[in-house]
Amino acid sequence: MPEGDTVFAAAHRLRAGLAGKPLTRTDFRVPRYATTDLSGWAVTGVRSVGKHLFIDVSAGERTASIHSHLKMEGRWQVGPLGTRWRRPGHTARVVLCTDDVEAVGFDLGVVEVLADPATAVAHLGPDLLGDNWDAATAVANLARSPDTPIGVALLDQRLLAGIGNVYRSEICFLHRVRPTARVADVDLPGIVETAHRLLWENRLRPIRSTTGVTARGRELWVYGRDRRPCRRCGTTVVRDMLGGLDGQGERSAYFCPRCQQP
Ligand SMILES: [Zn+2]
Incomplete structure (x- = not known):
């Protein structure tokens, strides 16, 4: 499941492979x-911004950016x-080559070239x-x-950017609140701090923990x-369906009914 840390790591790999080099071939599919x-x-x-990824390019005075979003299944190789x-060739959405490196974006939910x-x-x-x-702004936005x-608010990228389905369940568990708890009834500064710590710790880890x-x-x-x-x-851990606000509808939330009392 791509979350902010997944995109951050993808940007890190793309930067190492492509930055500073001219593109020798591009194929937008x-x-x-x-x-x-x-x-x-x-x-x-x-660079990554939340779950969005930008590959900035220039030619002389002209600049542009290849914007992509992994959505549910996307991956950069x-x-x-x-x-x-x-992955199968028909799932490739964009191919970018330099003299020595090839980057392929598979199953990307968004690919566009923006001025x-x-x-x-x-x-x-x-x-x-x-x-x-900016933690204070994130807390104010949620409030x-x-x-x-x-569990719904944490997925709303307009409030704070980077949390997906995995982290929302994990953050709620760590704070002993159900994903269905009202925003007004939880420790927002603590939750925001935990979200930041978890994503930061995992930003370049091969296995998310x-x-x-x-x-x-x-x-x-x-x-x-x-x-x-x-x-x-x-x-026994329970799975429940809980909406997201990012256009992806109902998604699974997980919680322990004993550790996370209503
Ligand atoms: Zn428990």
């Missing part, structure tokens, strides 16, 4: 940009030119992994919807563990 050709343009930077693709990239993320709240992370379930353990099957407290015993108290 989305109708709107099918004829766009950025070969000859140089990659000037790669970066490797030496000619590396075998790890003014700031517009794509103008609606987002503070970025949990951004240089200008404006006191009756919203905290909220328990502090990266051994297989022991990385998470409750996410994906329905019908299994809570790691803290042994009670």
Whole structure:
């Protein structure tokens, strides 16, 4: 499940592979940009903002940015030119090559080339992994919807950017609140601080862990563990459907009915 840390790590790999180099070939496999050709343009930077990723390019005076979003299934593969693709070719949405590196974006939910990239993320709240992370603004944004379930509010990228389905369940567990608890009834500064700490700790980890353990099957407290015993108290973990506000509808939330009392 791509969350802010996944995108941050993808930006890190793309930056290492592409930054400072001219593109020798580009192939946009989305109708709107099918004829766009950025070969000859140089990659000037790669950055993530929440779950959005930008590959900035320039040619002389002209600048643009390749904006992408992983949505549910997206992934960037970066490797030496000619590396075998790890996903089927028909799922590739964009291919970017330099002299020695090939980057392929598979199953991306969004691919577009923007002259003014700031517009794509103008609606987002503070970025949990951004240089200008602002906890106080994130808390204030969340507090404006006191009756919203905290598990729904945490997914609203307009309030704070970077949390997905995995982290919302884990954060609620760590704070002993149900995902359905009202925003007004939870410790918002504490929750925001936990969100920031978890994403920061995991930003470049190959295996995401909220328990502090990266051994297989022991990385998470409750996410994906329905019908299994809570790691803290042994009670059976429950899965419930809870909406997201990012257009992806109902999604699973997990909690321990004993550790997280209503
Ligand atoms: Zn428990």
